[in-house]
Amino acid sequence: MESVSIETSQALTRKVILPLAALVAGLLVCAVAGIFWVANYQTNVAITQQARLASRALRIQSERLAVSASDYGYWDDAVEAIIDKPDRAWMIENIGAGAHKSLGIDMAFILDPSGQPVFSYLTQIDGAEAKVGVEDPAKLLAPGFTSLYRTWKTGPAAHAYENVIPYADTAAAVAIAPVRSWSDANRPATGYAIVYVSVFGATMLETLARDFELRGLRNVGSPADISNALAVITVSAEGASTRFAWDPQTPGNGLLRIALPYLLVLLTVFGLLAAVMLRHVIASAQIISDRENKAACDPLTALPNRSRFFSELERAIGRLSPDQPRVVVMYIDLDGFKKTNDTLGHASGDALLIEAAARFRACLRASDLVARIGGDEFAIVLSGKADHSLVQLIGARILLSMAQPFELAAGSAQIGCSIGIACTQDRQTSSADLLNRADRALYEAKASGRNTMRFAPDYRLEVEGDMAA
Structure with a gap:
């Protein structure tokens, strides 16, 4: 032998x-x-x-x-x-x-x-x-x-x-x-x-x-x-x-x-x-x-993790073409999650995150990607035919969905979310730079009273250019 x-x-x-x-x-x-x-x-x-x-x-x-x-x-x-x-x-x-x-x-x-x-x-x-x-x-x-x-x-x-x-x-x-x-x-x-x-x-x-x-x-x-x-x-x-x-x-x-x-x-x-x-x-x-x-998934929500998100975002930027003219990133932070986590316990907080992940998926198209970046922060990649009206519609769906009560084993929880939105039509844009722009827009959304969405300045300029055209 x-x-x-x-x-x-x-x-x-x-x-x-x-x-x-x-x-x-x-x-x-x-x-x-x-x-x-x-x-x-x-x-x-x-x-x-x-x-x-x-x-x-x-x-x-x-x-x-x-x-x-x-x-x-x-x-x-x-x-x-x-x-x-x-x-x-x-x-x-x-x-x-x-x-x-x-x-x-x-x-x-x-x-x-x-x-x-x-x-x-x-x-x-x-x-x-x-x-x-x-x-x-x-x-x-x-x-x-x-x-x-x-x-x-x-x-x-x-x-x-x-x-x-x-x-x-x-x-x-x-x-x-x-x-x-x-x-x-x-x-x-x-x-x-x-x-x-x-x-x-x-x-x-x-x-x-x-x-x-x-x-x-x-x-x-x-x-x-x-x-x-x-x-x-x-x-x-x-x-x-x-x-x-x-x-x-x-x-x-x-x-x-x-x-x-x-x-x-x-x-x-x-x-x-x-x-x-x-x-x-x-x-x-x-x-x-x-x-x-295992490294590509978040163990709690089964969503793509931060590493997978950046990989997919780089691929989406690399596929930019006349048929797929832009890539839109939504950076989302749950408003009120810490209070729920502290009041109802970490198990309830985990259950809320799992349910939030399911709601995000329900608001998106099959071609879109949602990932858990860390803690109560999520990011979404919209590619393909993601015009301004569609972006606004998806953002409104998410805001409405997150505003609905979460029925957890330890009780009901009421939260919301703030959304920062950025986009690019340039294949030379780095994924980190695009996410940073969305992060700055998220900061504006939270500063303006939360439970709302804000667009990065370059996104607004692009929309104005589309309207002018």
């Missing part, structure tokens, strides 16, 4: 354990390589998205300038003071100093129909001194300005044009708009133009870095600075170029910091278990399977 047992053990080792060990080892190696690949991919995607954001941040400045230049040019006073009765003092006060004070522009020009300057107002970048004259923007802003002016000159007469072009050792937002009459629609195009320029100096770059979360946004010129920068965008025109860099967010590095310690622990545990598996692989597998099943 002992010989048979040894042969059986050897056969099991050769046919099952060793291939299984090799498979697990291969999977672990693939997992490590996969995590490094995913981390690198996440970082590259994040940098690409930030590069688009950085380019957009620069372009927004020129688009704002175009609107401002159009406002100043589409003005009867401008037609009179620039063309009909040239008034240099008016130009300084309105087109130059006034625009600098109200808009923060660094340069202002007025060009005649032939493109020659008739007025210029220049400030020192990040300074206060102004210089009034007839400087030519084609020379100051070469080479990018010439092509922009040519585009404006050949385009529709009423349109403004803008772009971001290289300037000195940085870049500048430039806008060109026509000077035209507001009241006389029949007056032909004058051919005169207002040019506004904002230079991306240190102050503006600091503002953009703050507003668009582009940490350390700066101009880089030397090859060493460019090669050392992780994130760079280029502004170019007519063969000239300048580059901007920033310190990008690198989510892949964060993933590695979180995952690698666990992987190292996993590899260590695997090495220890490999020796034990020779005799206990089948029993251990059964034990692990039983523990996993």
Whole structure:
């Protein structure tokens, strides 16, 4: 019998354990390589998205300038003071100093129909001194300005044009708009133009870095600075170029910091278990399977527990699509449970929780998930077609159901509940962040008198957007 047992053990080792060990080892190696690949991919995607954001941040400045230049040019006073009765003092006060004070522009020009300057107002970048004259923007802003002016000159007469072009050792937002009459629609195009320029100096770059979360946004010129920068965008025109860099967010590095310690622990545990598996692989597998099943459920209510809830919520977020456009989370706290537990005893409190779990299930669809997060706190995941009216209906059902008396062995108990609601349409949302938003809404519900529901601010914005659409 002992010989048979040894042969059986050897056969099991050769046919099952060793291939299984090799498979697990291969999977672990693939997992490590996969995590490094995913981390690198996440970082590259994040940098690409930030590069688009950085380019957009620069372009927004020129688009704002175009609107401002159009406002100043589409003005009867401008037609009179620039063309009909040239008034240099008016130009300084309105087109130059006034625009600098109200808009923060660094340069202002007025060009005649032939493109020659008739007025210029220049400030020192990040300074206060102004210089009034007839400087030519084609020379100051070469080479990018010439092509922009040519585009404006050949385009529709009423349109403004803008772009971001290289300037000195940085870049500048430039806008060109026509000077035209507001009241006389029949007056032909004058051919005169207002040019506004904002230079991306240190102050503006600091503002953009703050507003668009582009940490350390700066101009880089030397090859060493460019090669050392992780994130760079280029502004170019007519063969000239300048580059901007920033310190990008690198989510892949964060993933590695979180995952690698666990992987190292996993590899260590695997090495220890490999020796034990020779005799206990089948029993251990059964034990692990039983523990996993138990670990996923709350032992009192038989509802999914906190761990299972987060797993299912992550899956629901990962399934977001046009057919399943949003995931809604309800965070629920029983109002008055502690009083019942203290008055009628812990056994009655347990019975109340079991009955509450049954009532929650009765209020939900088959596709929805309710879990016990801990104590008298529950959480619900609504996925699929969970529009605002359905969310309100389910919330009202829960409030009404929890308000009904609980008939317990030790007596009747009257409780209620408060509900915080949050949602997401973004597959990048983390389950913890979504639950935290619902938790903050729950706090508002409890603060407003309990036995009610409140929506997270982002949920309200989304509903308003749906209604507007």
